[in-house]
Amino acid sequence: MNRKITKLFSRTLLHAVIIFISFMWLMPSLGLLVSSFRTRNDVLSSGWWTVFHHLLDFNQYSIENYNQVITASGMGRAFLNSLIVTIPSTIIVIMIAAFAAYAFARMEFPGRQILFVVVVGLLVVPLQMTLIPILRIYNKLGLAGTFYGIWLAHTGYGLPFAVFLLRNFFGALPKDIFESAFLDGASHHTAFFRLALPLSIPALASLAIFQFLWVWNDLLVALIYLGGTEEVSPLTLRLSSLVNSLGQNWHLLTAAAFISMVLPLVLFFSLQRYFVRGILAGSVKG
Amino acid sequence: MVIKKTNIWPWLYIAPALLILAFFLVYPIINTFYLSFLDKGSESFIGLSNYIFAFTQKPMLIAFRNNLLWLVVFTVFTVSLGLILAVLFDRVRYEAVVKSIIFLPMAISFVGAGIIWKFVYAYRPAGSPQIGFLNAVLSKFPNFEPIGWLVNKITNNFALIFVGIWIWVGFCMVILSAAYKGIPKELLEAARVDGANELQVFWRIIIPVMKPTIAVVATTMVINVLKVFDIVYVMTNGEFGTEVVANRMYKEMFQFHNFGRASAIAVILLLVIIPVMIINIRRFREQEAIR
Numbered sequence: 228m229n230r231k232i233t234k235l236f237s238r239t240l241l242h243a244v245i246i247f248i249s250f251m252w253l254m255p256s257l258g259l260l261v262s263s264f265r266t267r268n269d270v271l272s273s274g275w276w277t278v279f280h281h282l283l284d285f286n287q288y289s290i291e292n293y294n295q296v297i298t299a300s301g302m303g304r305a306f307l308n309s310l311i312v313t314i315p316s317t318i319i320v321i322m323i324a325a326f327a328a329y330a331f332a333r334m335e336f337p338g339r340q341i342l343f344v345v346v347v348g349l350l351v352v353p354l355q356m357t358l359i360p361i362l363r364i365y366n367k368l369g370l371a372g373t374f375y376g377i378w379l380a381h382t383g384y385g386l387p388f389a390v391f392l393l394r395n396f397f398g399a400l401p402k403d404i405f406e407s408a409f410l411d412g413a414s415h416h417t418a419f420f421r422l423a424l425p426l427s428i429p430a431l432a433s434l435a436i437f438q439f440l441w442v443w444n445d446l447l448v449a450l451i452y453l454g455g456t457e458e459v460s461p462l463t464l465r466l467s468s469l470v471n472s473l474g475q476n477w478h479l480l481t482a483a484a485f486i487s488m489v490l491p492l493v494l495f496f497s498l499q500r501y502f503v504r505g506i507l508a509g510s511v512k513g
Numbered sequence: 514m515v516i517k518k519t520n521i522w523p524w525l526y527i528a529p530a531l532l533i534l535a536f537f538l539v540y541p542i543i544n545t546f547y548l549s550f551l552d553k554g555s556e557s558f559i560g561l562s563n564y565i566f567a568f569t570q571k572p573m574l575i576a577f578r579n580n581l582l583w584l585v586v587f588t589v590f591t592v593s594l595g596l597i598l599a600v601l602f603d604r605v606r607y608e609a610v611v612k613s614i615i616f617l618p619m620a621i622s623f624v625g626a627g628i629i630w631k632f633v634y635a636y637r638p639a640g641s642p643q644i645g646f647l648n649a650v651l652s653k654f655p656n657f658e659p660i661g662w663l664v665n666k667i668t669n670n671f672a673l674i675f676v677g678i679w680i681w682v683g684f685c686m687v688i689l690s691a692a693y694k695g696i697p698k699e700l701l702e703a704a705r706v707d708g709a710n711e712l713q714v715f716w717r718i719i720i721p722v723m724k725p726t727i728a729v730v731a732t733t734m735v736i737n738v739l740k741v742f743d744i745v746y747v748m749t750n751g752e753f754g755t756e757v758v759a760n761r762m763y764k765e766m767f768q769f770h771n772f773g774r775a776s777a778i779a780v781i782l783l784l785v786i787i788p789v790m791i792i793n794i795r796r797f798r799e800q801e802a803i804r
Contacts, residue, residue, distance in 0.1 A: 249614045255629045274649050327530035336523035347797045349538050351790050353740050355762050355779040357541035383537025444622030446743045463624045467747050484628040488621050495620035
């Protein structure tokens with residue numbers, strides 16, 4: 228009987244600790260979401276948690292903040308820019324990486340090992356090492372402040388991880404299916420397009436989510452190569468300048484921040500499985 | 514291989530990747546090394562002056578101190594909390610839900626997270642309603658004076674580091690949880706049958722068995738923390754003694770247009786990361802040998 232009570236007690240404690248931590252982790256984001264729907268006066272005069280006193284009083288909520296940041300603060304334009312920056316940056320990396328990864332995993336050529344070791348080494352190079360030379364070249368070529376420039380830059384910075392992840396995946400595919408394809412007279416192109424790529428759709432999905440989130444959430448690369456002009460600023464850049472210009476206008480700042488998080492959150496909840504798989508594949512091995 | 518004639522094809526497959534890597538990573542690394550020995554406008558050779566600056570000027574020393582603080586606190590907390598959560602969550606039936614909650618901040622940008630936490634840390638003088646969650650909760654205690662978490666020099670670095678922890682614990686938890694679930698259950702049961710309590714099982718079995726994974730996660734966190742930039746840029750912009758090395762580099766580059774110093778700072782970052790790079794390459798080679 229005594230043991231049962233101890234067990235019950237420790238189970239309760241376990242649940243309490245877990246729920247407390249989860250609450251702590253969720254609470255900051257919840258505060259942001261709630262505040263973005265409150266009026267300026269409410270946000271400045273009382274804590275966001277006070278809405279729970281009369282949760283169903285819908286007069287206290289409004290979408291006015293969203294109207295204002297989308298039009299007046301340029302968050303609508305910034306959302307579009309983020310899409311323009313992110314989608315090509317994701318597609319180009321995957322295409323280039325897939326070819327290279329297939330060659331590293333399945334083809335024979337001199338220098339294969341050493342070149343791939345270089346890729347593994349490049350995985351951890353801090354971006355800071357590359358900013359000044361690239362920016363100088365961009366200034367000369369007129370690529371600074373253009374979408375072309377940032378697509379290329381994100382491709383360069385995303386490639387080591389993409390090649391690494393896909394090469395490990397292609398390398399782990401069963402050997403015999405390739406061998407029997409080659410015996411049937413298939414070329415490497417057929418093997419790549421008809422076998423390796425279709426069999427790797429989960430890996431490609433993981434990589435796409437990673438790269439998409441990485442580019443969408445990036446601040447530094449955009450800050451350096453796109454600069455501050457509003458026509459090209461993506462969400463992160465716009466948002467970081469709103470932090471300064473809006474100051475204590477929390478009702479607007481929270482709405483703007485939430486706009487920047489909507490798409491990543493949707494992706495996250497719908498594709499969490501692939502996200503987790505990508506983390507496991509990319510990290511445990513490297 | 515059966516097909517021998519296609520010698521040119523491997524090169525065509527990797528050529529685009531190699532060209533881009535050479536242009537965006539290899540060439541700039543070499544060039545930045547070179548620039549770090551030149552002056553402000555990269556016109557004349559000035560030897561090690563930029564490095565002497567980096568290791569003697571007060572702002573740089575503060576940045577190094579803060580990076581060290583980040584390195585220790587951030588790495589220790591993300592990895593250990595990630596491990597604890599992985600083990601705890603394994604014991605409840607709603608594991609998937611709580612894991613998603615902890616993992617969620619990974620989807621949010623550092624800029625977004627910076628705003629979220631700036632709001633949590635918001636400060637009002639005592640007497641007025643606290644709209645920041647942290648000060649509001651603590652105000653429930655008697656005699657509590659509200660704290661300007663991001664301004665106060667004792668708290669601000671920890672306040673920033675906690676934002677980093679909030680984001681990255683989920684990442685550590687996911688990897689460590691997968692490794693934990695890979696431990697044979699009989700191993701843990703056998704120890705329990707032999708009379709080991711849960712703490713002993715944790716310290717004597719779980720930790721030793723998971724050591725390789727813990728090492729991988731810790732090195733990943735070290736790489737992340739050395740490059741930390743966005744959180745500080747958004748939340749304090751390096752003021753009140755919170756600057757880190759990456760922010761200092763950005764300032765030298767864009768505010769002072771001193772490309773020599775900025776390059777030297779970048780080189781120092783790379784030099785600190787090189788041991789991690791070597792560990793990674795060695796680990797990769799070992800895995801290839803097993804294949």
